Amino acid sequence: MKLRHGFLAAAAAATLALSAPVAKAETFKFAFQGNLSSLDPHSLNETFLLGTLGNIYEGLVLYDDNLAAVPGLAESWETIEPTKWKFNLRKGVKFHNGNAFTADDVVFSWKRALSEGSDQIARASKIKNIEVVDDHTIIIETPAPNPILTSDLAYIYIMDKEWSVENKTENATSASADNSGNYANLNENGTGPFVVVEHKADVKTTFKKFDGYWGTMKSNVTEVEFTPIKEAATRVAALISGELDLVYPVPVQDWNRLEEAAGVKPLAGPEARTIFLGMDQGRDELLYSNIKGKNPFKDVRVRQAFAHALNLDAIKKKVMRGASTPSGLMVAPQINGHIPELNTPYAYDPAKSKELLAEAGYPDGFEVTMDCPNNRYVNDEKICQAVVSMLAKVGVKVDLLAQPKSKYFGKVLATGGYDTSFYLLGWTPGTMDAENVFSSLITCQNKEAKKGMFNLGNYCNPEVDALAEKIGSETDQAKRNAMIKEAFSIVQKEYGYLPLHQQPLSWGVKDGVTVNQRADNVLDFRYVVVN
Amino acid sequence: MVTFLFKRLLQSFIVMFTVALIAFSMFRFVGDPINNMVGQDTTQAEREVLREKLGLNDPFIVQFGRFAANAAVGDFGNSYKFKIPVRDMILERMPATLELAFVSAILALLIGIPFGVYTALRRNGFWSKVVMTMSLVGVSLPTFLIGILLILFFGVILRWLPTFGRGDVVDLGFWTTGFLTWSGIQSLILPSITLALFQMTLIMRLVRAEMLEVLRTDFVKFARARGLPDRSVHFKHALKNTLVPVITITGLQLGSLIAFAIITESVFQWPGMGLMFVQAISDVDIPIMAAYLVLIAFFFVVINMIVDILYFAVDPRLRTKDGS
Numbered sequence: 043m044k045l046r047h048g049f050l051a052a053a054a055a056a057t058l059a060l061s062a063p064v065a066k067a068e069t070f071k072f073a074f075q076g077n078l079s080s081l082d083p084h085s086l087n088e089t090f091l092l093g094t095l096g097n098i099y100e101g102l103v104l105y106d107d108n109l110a111a112v113p114g115l116a117e118s119w120e121t122i123e124p125t126k127w128k129f130n131l132r133k134g135v136k137f138h139n140g141n142a143f144t145a146d147d148v149v150f151s152w153k154r155a156l157s158e159g160s161d162q163i164a165r166a167s168k169i170k171n172i173e174v175v176d177d178h179t180i181i182i183e184t185p186a187p188n189p190i191l192t193s194d195l196a197y198i199y200i201m202d203k204e205w206s207v208e209n210k211t212e213n214a215t216s217a218s219a220d221n222s223g224n225y226a227n228l229n230e231n232g233t234g235p236f237v238v239v240e241h242k243a244d245v246k247t248t249f250k251k252f253d254g255y256w257g258t259m260k261s262n263v264t265e266v267e268f269t270p271i272k273e274a275a276t277r278v279a280a281l282i283s284g285e286l287d288l289v290y291p292v293p294v295q296d297w298n299r300l301e302e303a304a305g306v307k308p309l310a311g312p313e314a315r316t317i318f319l320g321m322d323q324g325r326d327e328l329l330y331s332n333i334k335g336k337n338p339f340k341d342v343r344v345r346q347a348f349a350h351a352l353n354l355d356a357i358k359k360k361v362m363r364g365a366s367t368p369s370g371l372m373v374a375p376q377i378n379g380h381i382p383e384l385n386t387p388y389a390y391d392p393a394k395s396k397e398l399l400a401e402a403g404y405p406d407g408f409e410v411t412m413d414c415p416n417n418r419y420v421n422d423e424k425i426c427q428a429v430v431s432m433l434a435k436v437g438v439k440v441d442l443l444a445q446p447k448s449k450y451f452g453k454v455l456a457t458g459g460y461d462t463s464f465y466l467l468g469w470t471p472g473t474m475d476a477e478n479v480f481s482s483l484i485t486c487q488n489k490e491a492k493k494g495m496f497n498l499g500n501y502c503n504p505e506v507d508a509l510a511e512k513i514g515s516e517t518d519q520a521k522r523n524a525m526i527k528e529a530f531s532i533v534q535k536e537y538g539y540l541p542l543h544q545q546p547l548s549w550g551v552k553d554g555v556t557v558n559q560r561a562d563n564v565l566d567f568r569y570v571v572v573n
Numbered sequence: 574m575v576t577f578l579f580k581r582l583l584q585s586f587i588v589m590f591t592v593a594l595i596a597f598s599m600f601r602f603v604g605d606p607i608n609n610m611v612g613q614d615t616t617q618a619e620r621e622v623l624r625e626k627l628g629l630n631d632p633f634i635v636q637f638g639r640f641a642a643n644a645a646v647g648d649f650g651n652s653y654k655f656k657i658p659v660r661d662m663i664l665e666r667m668p669a670t671l672e673l674a675f676v677s678a679i680l681a682l683l684i685g686i687p688f689g690v691y692t693a694l695r696r697n698g699f700w701s702k703v704v705m706t707m708s709l710v711g712v713s714l715p716t717f718l719i720g721i722l723l724i725l726f727f728g729v730i731l732r733w734l735p736t737f738g739r740g741d742v743v744d745l746g747f748w749t750t751g752f753l754t755w756s757g758i759q760s761l762i763l764p765s766i767t768l769a770l771f772q773m774t775l776i777m778r779l780v781r782a783e784m785l786e787v788l789r790t791d792f793v794k795f796a797r798a799r800g801l802p803d804r805s806v807h808f809k810h811a812l813k814n815t816l817v818p819v820i821t822i823t824g825l826q827l828g829s830l831i832a833f834a835i836i837t838e839s840v841f842q843w844p845g846m847g848l849m850f851v852q853a854i855s856d857v858d859i860p861i862m863a864a865y866l867v868l869i870a871f872f873f874v875v876i877n878m879i880v881d882i883l884y885f886a887v888d889p890r891l892r893t894k895d896g897s
Binding site: 077079080082085086087088161163164165215216224227228242243244245246269270271272273275276279280282283284285417446447448449450451452455456457458469472478482489492495496 | 603604605606607608609610611612613614615616617618619620623624626654655656657662665721724725728729732735736737738839840841842844848849851852855856857
């Protein structure tokens with residue numbers, strides 16, 4: 043419970059900071075394990091990139107500190123027809139170079155997000171057309187009713203049309219050779235509260251407060267310095283030595299060290315990412331098992347046996363240092379569509395597991411290979427090892443294949459032909475809505491419809507598919523939530539997936555610095571207060 | 574001389590080509606680059622388009638041929654991750670690595686030689702034994718651990734020196750240097766010691782062994798017999814003669830200093846080429862990996878060639894043999 047104190051201390055520091063006069067220049071330095079690969083907001087659909095660029099670019103909608111969609115560059119919006127939304131754009135907004143923000147910029151940015159090389163095509167294709175009514179009013183048309191359009195808009199960042207045309211960066215930065223020197227890759231011109239002063243890819247990025255920002259923010263920071271630090275030990279040392287104000291992620295094993303060190307503390311909270319196990323239920327014979335001629339995972343009793351063999355509390359205690367939140371559902375509490383009554387994990391009951399396995403015709407268990415990444419999620423390999431030993435107790439012999447993420451994803455994803463029988467994966471829906479989990483993970487694999495791309499084990503139930511389809515277009519929230527609940531309870535009853543937990547967010551902060559630890563692991567400079 | 578040079582050039586070219594070929598064939602085992610280049614919501618079709626555009630579907634030999642042809646004219650393509658020309662990235666990172674390697678080499682020489690001489694002269698002295706034992710630690714402790722320990726002691730506990738990065742650098746247009754600012758110099762200390770430690774002990778042990786050897790030779794005995802003072806015998810006669818192999822080894826080690834900087838650079842987040850390479854491995858950024866390996870091979874080849882040419886100039890036996 044020491045962590046709780048960390049929270050209280052942070053809250054106390056926040057109140058102190060707010061009452062203090064804000065005048066002098068405050069520099070805030072932080073480090074993250076990964077790098078800011080580009081300044082182009084359409085180049086990569088990755089949480090860290092989009093989250094960090096969210097300080098210099100903005101969408102029509104913004105995420106607030108609790109991941110709720112709030113007005114951003116649009117002041118207000120309404121649905122005029124199920125597929126038509128009217129947005130009133132904010133007036134008096136200036137880009138960093140002084141240009142005024144207008145409806146043309148929105149249309150331009152949407153088209154740029156659809157351009158060749160953009161990694162935001164999936165998001166931008168949820169818009170069919172944008173009609174400009176006047177400089178500050180637009181009507182967005184969607185191909186089908188879309189109840190979560192606003193969450194998609196939060197990550198379609200608005201660029202200045204004039205600036206982009208002037209600098210010949212009308213297309214998104216792509217990796218192919220014909221696109222080198224794309225101006226927006228190394229330069230920016232957004233509307234956000236911070237301006238990039240210097241950007242050296244993979245070395246350092248410096249931000250300065252933008253004086254012409256339209257909004258007000260809590261932050262008293264005037265300069266931000268970001269350094270990627272790959273080695274966890276170096277990151278933690280840099281924080282403890284006082285050179286940095288914030289580092290993340292901090293290995294959970296290092297929390298004690300941060301608590302004992304003077305002047306710093308760990309900051310932890312549940313992440314919106316759910317870690318789960320998946321099983322190949324599609325093939326008639328498993329690729330990696332000693333059972334030939336049939337697929338044990340097609341038998342619901344085997345899946346159920348696996349579910350009851352897992353001791354999530356032990357994983358929480360032994361592997362995650364008490365910091366994970368065991369889960370029964372494929373979406374975290376922060377996600378729209380989370381159903382609290384369905385979140386109870388499957389009970390730990392190894393005796394029942396053995397019974398079920400015997401019933402299914404495997405009294406002595408069987409052998410299967412498990413694929414696991416070893417550098418993607420918090421303690422991923424250790425979780426897999428724990429799972430292996432738990433399954434061994436009910437007679438299932440699991441051969442663990444833990445690999446770096448590049449190898450792992452290359453094998454288990456569609457590109458590798460879903461080459462797995464049993465795997466561990468983590469997922470945060472990019473839209474912060476359950477619909478994304480259905481369409482990516484739960485819907486039957488369907489290449490033409492671009493559905494179920496990450497349903498690696500091809501769990502497939504037409505009934506759930508039909509519900510998922512409706513969830514994608516139902517705009518009545520109450521009806522929609524009822525459908526989400528129904529769909530999730532079917533998946534749960536069929537043991538389609540075995541959710542493990544929400545992994546912890548693990549940051550380390552200097553005393554006197556308050557930050558908002560958003561559940562998607564994004565650092566929003568708007569909430570950083572340095573005392 | 575011309576035939577010799579020509580032969581060496583041809584050999585160097587074959588070495589470079591082989592390194593490139595081996596390196597390139599290994600990249601297929603690093604993983605799939607595409608998954609590191611797109612977000613989770615990117616559709617399969619878009620991934621395929623990207624794969625096709627990058628030529629990743631072509632047969633290995635075609636991919637390698639394209640790479641070799643471009644590399645021959647100094648074009649290493651664009652980084653998959655950063656989407657900027659790899660050549661620019663390398664040029665931007667090279668000063669950091671070279672400055673670090675340079676300082677480390679100087680440190681290794683300035684500390685290694687005197688200690689080597691001392692331990693050779695006072696072979697059974699107490700301090701010699703201490704130094705020799707310490708040097709054993711220097712050779713056997715992994716660089717990673719040494720770096721972390723130095724960071725812990727001087728950075729975290731004493732807080733004398735920065736724990737990561739290069740400090741403030743001055744941009745000279747074609748070169749960024751950390752030598753001109755106080756924080757730049759401070760930042761150099763820990764990484765250069767970490768990187769130098771192995772070379773330092775190597776040079777020390779080499780000098781010691783050579784000194785012991787030379788001290789036994791007749792001309793040293795004769796010098797002693799002539800009644801020359803010890804100082805003159807040790808430094809004028811003995812040390813001078815030990816330095817020939819030391820200089821050779823140091824020259825060759827300069828290449829390994831640059832190559833081994835990988836670990837030191839990642840421990841200290843030193844923004845050099847080695848760190849860039851490590852990052853590229855986890856991103857499966859093939860253009861960066863390929864360029865880096867070819868460049869390192871190039872460094873080794875050039876250094877070796879210079880050493881060979883020097884030998885050729887110094888040693889008359891080589892010339893006659895080659896001429897016949």
